[in-house]
Amino acid sequence: MVSEIRLFAEDTYLEKAQSYQAVLSSRGVDVKLDVIDKLNARFLRLNPDLGLCVDQDGLWLSANGMKMQPDWKAETARLKRASLKSEMIARACNLAEKPKLIDATAGLGHDSLLMAHLGGHVTLIERHPILFTLLEDSKQQAASDPFLAKVMQRIDLVFSDSAEYLQQQIEQKTLVDVVYLDPMFPQRDQNQQAIKKQAQVKKQMQLLHLLLPEDGEMDLGDYLLVLAQQISKRVVVKRPRHAVFLNAQQPDHQWQGDACRFDAYFPKMLIE
Numbered sequence: 001m002v003s004e005i006r007l008f009a010e011d012t013y014l015e016k017a018q019s020y021q022a023v024l025s026s027r028g029v030d031v032k033l034d035v036i037d038k039l040n041a042r043f044l045r046l047n048p049d050l051g052l053c054v055d056q057d058g059l060w061l062s063a064n065g066m067k068m069q070p071d072w073k074a075e076t077a078r079l080k081r082a083s084l085k086s087e088m089i090a091r092a093c094n095l096a097e098k099p100k101l102i103d104a105t106a107g108l109g110h111d112s113l114l115m116a117h118l119g120g121h122v123t124l125i126e127r128h129p130i131l132f133t134l135l136e137d138s139k140q141q142a143a144s145d146p147f148l149a150k151v152m153q154r155i156d157l158v159f160s161d162s163a164e165y166l167q168q169q170i171e172q173k174t175l176v177d178v179v180y181l182d183p184m185f186p187q188r189d190q191n192q193q194a195i196k197k198q199a200q201v202k203k204q205m206q207l208l209h210l211l212l213p214e215d216g217e218m219d220l221g222d223y224l225l226v227l228a229q230q231i232s233k234r235v236v237v238k239r240p241r242h243a244v245f246l247n248a249q250q251p252d253h254q255w256q257g258d259a260c261r262f263d264a265y266f267p268k269m270l271i272e
């Protein structure tokens with residue numbers, strides 16, 4: 001995991017940059033702050049290594065001439081098109097019932113944002129300090145947006161490893177309606193069609209993959225399923241369409257889409 005990173009900011013945003021630096025440092029990331037002349041496309045092209053930058057829109061991850069942030073405000077058009085009927089995730093997570101959900105693999109938070117918009121009360125867990133800080137920033141900005149402000153009241157963010165968080169919930173005998181899991185999945189293990197789709201993944205995902213590289217032993221999150229089943233009525237796992245089952249465990253129900261599917265588990269102890 002990245003424990004040292006450069007943060008670029010123009011002089012105007014120095015104070016803002018220093019506060020991100022302090023927050024990241026409290027989360028174990030050593031940030032080298034660089035004040036630069038102009039944060040523009042040319043600068044990003046000339047500084048292709050993975051880094052962070054700050055501007056009027058907050059904190060960004062940058063690499064290879066691109067920059068990205070979870071940018072929940074930019075999801076507004078997508079959210080406005082979404083409905084309980086049209087979204088497979090809504091059926092998989094039973095969002096019509098306004099469930100209490102834990103998203104144990106938050107990432108950019110886009111799935112959770114959609115689930116909260118469609119009525120869920122979502123606690124997002126993310127263990128990566130940089131991603132978590134980007135998420136926090138996105139939530140803060142979305143809270144002042146007239147369309148998203150209400151949705152933000154149904155979203156909580158927790159900086160933690162989900163294995164620890166779920167274990168705590170088990171010990172406290174907390175029950176939730178749904179635990180949602182979307183762990184990273186190695187691109188090399190997907191079939192040709194899925195790989196083709198991956199080649200077109202948005203730049204957000206490309207940068208996310210740089211931050212969470214998949215060489216070495218990638219954490220596939222199999223253990224999360226076992227923990228999640230102990231505290232929820234339903235565990236929903238998002239997978240690439242042809243991927244193997246999480247923890248090699250056959251689901252009780254599936255929803256199939258073109259690029260991905262949702263595998264649902266209904267823990268037996270709770271329905272018996």
Ligand SMILES: C[S@@+](CC[C@H](N)C(=O)[O-])C[C@H]1O[C@@H](n2cnc3c(N)ncnc32)[C@H](O)[C@@H]1O
Nearest residue numbers: 105106107108109110111126127128161162182
């Ligand atoms: C594929 S991304 C999730 C994408 C997300 N569904 C979205 O809509 O943006 C997986 C994320 O889960 C996080 N993650 C994986 N295992 C985790 C764990 N044990 N605890 C907390 N976060 C975890 C990774 O850091 C990564 O950000």
